Amino acid sequence: MLTCDEYLTPTSLDEAFAAMAAHRGRHRLIAGGTDILPWAREGRAGDVDVPVLIDITRISELTERKVAAGRVRVGAATPIQRFLDDKAIATAMPCMPRCAIWFADDQIREQATIGGNLANASPAADGVPPLLAHAAGVELASKRDGRLMRRLLPLNKFILGSGKTALADDEIMIAIECDALPGYGGSFEKVGHRRSLVISVVCLAGLVKLDASRRRFEDVRLALGGVCPVPQRLTEVENFLRGAAIDSGRLERAAAMPLDFVQSRTRREYRREVVHGFVMRGLINALRRAGADADVLKPELEAAYA
């Protein structure tokens, strides 16, 4: 069980930084708590006493959401469920609603935050592949010598390994930023032991943009999670498809490209097979949602990977 002597709920960044400075080395940030609370149980960390917990969810800047001038900015304390039910965000980030529906369950999505998901940096964090596909950046802030410092790190520079990030212990993650990608078709494929409440054995985020003919890829973005310490973009596959005409042979060849990402210690063969199927399915689903011309996407192909 998780115990603490003090639970602080600052409502401004200033208050939060003051609390962090006052309890330096004795505090831990908490957002939704959906990673921290289960972590402090038998079989994992066991009973943990953190002298001071600092809850960052009532700091307004951390819950703001904005889509403007082709950019999306989402506060770090945004619950996952908002990616499903906030229309503006869902349109600008087409694979996020698909990711959200697979994330935990209806209740936990209202509690779990996107910032917590990134900061926890699990290899199976479902929020990471879609945000990598969006080329998202993470804004971190600290107060040093009385001055508010902010830095924006690309997500792939923020997550450094399983459970490791570039977050300094006097920093708070403020927001996630990325390009708005309306008009892209988005997909999120996930497999675990069951549908809800499950850790991804493999997950894949896909984003596809078509050219005016609706028969050719203008842009393709794929990112894979669950199989390596840090989720990865499939840049080679993306390059192979970008600008190409959509045809089943090319999709098959793309999915068959050797992917040496699968580093998990368990069920490697299974994971490799799933990755192959997910690249196909992720592309097909994203193509369909991007409005690909009906006769380039053969129904047999769709059925085979449905």
Add this chain to the structure above:
Amino acid sequence: MPDLRIDAIINGRKVSRTAKPWQRLIDFLREDLHLTGTKEGCGAGECGTCSVFVDGVLVKSCLMPVAKAQGARIDTVESLGRNELSVLQKAFHKAGASQCGYCIPGMVMAATSALRANPFADREEIKERLGGNVCRCTGYQKIVDAVELARDVVNGRISATALEEEETADGRFIGANVRRLDAPSKVSGALKYAGDMVMANMLHVQVLRSPHAHARIVSLDISEAAAMDGVEAVITSEDVPGVDGFGVFVHDQPVMARGKVRYVGEAVAAVAAEDVVTARRALAKIKVVYEPLPAVFSVEEALRPGAPVLHDYAPDNVTKHIPVRVGDVARGFAESDLIVEQVYETQAVEHAYLEPEAGLAHVDADGVVTIQSPSQNITHHRHMLARILALPINKVRMIMSPVGGGFGGKEDMIYQGMLAILAIKTRRPVRLVFTREESIASTAKRHPSKTTLKMGLTLDGRIRAVEFNMVCDGGAYGLSTEGVMRKAAILGAGPYNIPNLKMDTYGIYTNNTPSGAFRSFGALQAQFATESHLDICAERLGIDPFEIRRINAMRPGSKTHTKQPLKSASLLAALKAVAQASGWEKGPPTSRGEARRDLGGPGNRPSCTLGSRIDGAPGQARDEVA
């Protein structure tokens, strides 16, 4: 340690109280406000029994620090149907959606949330929206039926009279849909399970458990723990007054480890303290020195000559061997045209009842030690406990609290002894509630089994001989192993006429978590082997799998393998019904026809998808209702 101030509107009433900074919302609701309709099935976000509304949004209160409730409006299951059950609660009652009931308040909350979000949700969407809630009893179908029924009443498609009890024809109940009498108490969250019960001046118990699979206890020092503020008592096996030992058949398990531990998770000592946190901190202060012993983790290791011995009384590590002999198998095999031999293995299975073990004990005014717990075997427990406590039986009382799922897993008296001793020692009521992890680590599992099955048949599919050898991992203590082996031996060869049978079942001690009773009590593991084997034999003989069973089926007048004459036998009727209901296409197991395809055939489920909410048919009415 500054307490938190919590001002909130809880079930419509203003609440202003202090809370400990580490408390979760579920602790505040259950322990401080006694709103025990909110259950703790797992404490880790996995089961949904703790679901409550916070500002109208359904969350899991086991994952929410209570500080987040400051200023919020909180609605628990107790807020629903205050004067009269809500439509959903009535629908759960009508549809027979509650069994043990432990998951039901959470289910009702999740369903309420689902229908608020979309009173036109289809079955698929309902299932998705209930995805965060686990039920171990119902198989979910009736729960989803209930939500569909409520949905149609809520959205006006059908009249509320559909929620009323159906008339039973002239008072006959067999064949009629009868509502369960206990359902209202479950759908409302009013029913108190042992972990929901409190008594004035009650202490909280926590148990120190072994980290070793097999070790000698060199020394056990409780002095520092016992001296802590807030700790009332610390007990070990030395505090057991009578004959220390329990088990459904052999009494080989001490209340707490005596001299040595035999599995990871075995109770070593127990603490009773003013609150759970103090009790847990006291556990950390108990000093145990172990000397690890060689351990055995499989039946093969346990049966090897010279293997480490778990119990002195069983130097061969055999808990129980049950033989059954009919006819002469050597002759039967000689008469056979086909002999098939295979090995079948099954694994340990956790019961995972939604209610973790819990019990409340006190000594009443007449000196009667009274224990309330979801025990599936109170009379036997009472007898064993009287011996353990060295009390006359009329000074021991066992009350069976509502069982939030048992499935056989609550037949073992693994914690009631500690509670009784602590109640006697402290003269205060004591309560122990297991965590989910503790429940999984320390309680019985289904026996892992390994069966070597040799069957001889004639070409027309008649069984001539069976040699059946099943070896089960009984784990560190006997529990129900003896009975499980007996049942496996009696029923394992199936409801088939077998003229020559040699059946042996063995329960073996190992240093694994003890195995015990679990639905079907050994028959399942054995039947898995027998039924799989019949399919393989049918394939080898080119016979329809239903046919091979019909050919060999026991009929009225047949004798079972243990010589019981059968006055009636329903296997043939059951086979017929199954063949019909499944649309069985005749042919040996390997044949593939129009209906018997692997995937995509009629009645097959589509592959696993989610997102009916995103992809739902456009134009569907989705007005929000309050």
